[in-house]
Amino acid sequence: MAATPAAASEPQFPLPSILNNPASAPPLLIAQGAEGRLYKTTYLVPDLACAVKYRPPKPYRHPVLDVRLTKARLSSEAKVLDRCARDGVPVPALYAIDAAGGWMALEWIDGPPVRQGINDWLGARPETDTTHADEQVDQTPLVDLMRRIGTVMGALHRTGVVHGDLTTSNMMLRPWKDGQGQNEGGEGTVLDGDVVLIDFGLATQSQSDEDRAVDLYVLERAFASTHPRAEAYFEYVLKAYGKTFKKAPSVLVKLADVRMRGRKRSMLG
Numbered sequence: 001m002a003a004t005p006a007a008a009s010e011p012q013f014p015l016p017s018i019l020n021n022p023a024s025a026p027p028l029l030i031a032q033g034a035e036g037r038l039y040k041t042t043y044l045v046p047d048l049a050c051a052v053k054y055r056p057p058k059p060y061r062h063p064v065l066d067v068r069l070t071k072a073r074l075s076s077e078a079k080v081l082d083r084c085a086r087d088g089v090p091v092p093a094l095y096a097i098d099a100a101g102g103w104m105a106l107e108w109i110d111g112p113p114v115r116q117g118i119n120d121w122l123g124a125r126p127e128t129d130t131t132h133a134d135e136q137v138d139q140t141p142l143v144d145l146m147r148r149i150g151t152v153m154g155a156l157h158r159t160g161v162v163h164g165d166l167t168t169s170n171m172m173l174r175p176w177k178d179g180q181g182q183n184e185g186g187e188g189t190v191l192d193g194d195v196v197l198i199d200f201g202l203a204t205q206s207q208s209d210e211d212r213a214v215d216l217y218v219l220e221r222a223f224a225s226t227h228p229r230a231e232a233y234f235e236y237v238l239k240a241y242g243k244t245f246k247k248a249p250s251v252l253v254k255l256a257d258v259r260m261r262g263r264k265r266s267m268l269g
């Protein structure tokens, strides 16, 4: 969705003070979902961009219940972000939170969602390029990205967190510093960047193979429907994941069960 200045979209609720502060850049509405809104502004100093996730009050809910629910959800999201950051899982840094006020301020990730990177990459290539993953030397940057996704998923699971809503829209590509990771000719591609996981609104803490396998399955399904031309590349996510922590191979075995159940369910309608 295209970003619009917040003032132009006339919210029917007062914005929290962090978004009205004259010392910060005027908030830009980046995304609006059923639960919340995502604004771009600045934090503390004019050149530190930040993302403010705001969950406005829900008029259809009892106000006491509404505050409790919003507070619980934001606190749980913040706790997960904190845990990930502590263990080196790439997630946006948490700058500030007012759970009762319904908002948290996060590091601004200055890159596109992985979904957009992959679509741009595929869009610049003829259809036939992507059918046989192993034979396409030209697709190396895509294979590399798939491996980076698998490694990040492994880091997340190793830390005891399952995301709960993994899609290529909930991963962003944080640009590399000059020269980092570029190929020999020094040329960058639309797939460059560190994979950063976002949107932990449905995340839970779990160490179970089953929960981890379902997390992978959700991503596998989302990947196949969002990027059907690149479906064959998903195996690189799983191969990389399998090498990340001791229990990863047993999660992959469990994934086969989860897939089977998924197939049965879709056959039964």
Ligand SMILES: Nc1ncnc2c1ncn2[C@@H]1O[C@H](COP(=O)(O)OP(=O)(O)OP(=O)(O)O)[C@@H](O)[C@H]1O
Residues within 6 Å of the ligand: 030, 031, 032, 033, 034, 035, 036, 037, 038, 051, 053, 092, 106, 107, 108, 109, 110, 113, 169, 170, 198, 199, 200, 201, 202
């Ligand atoms: N830290 C960030 N930096 C830059 N852009 C971000 C950041 N976090 C989110 N975005 C952008 O805003 C969009 C929505 O963010 P997010 O998915 O976290 O919110 P949401 O869908 O409203 O959350 P929820 O599913 O918990 O209601 C993302 O798809 C992404 O484009």
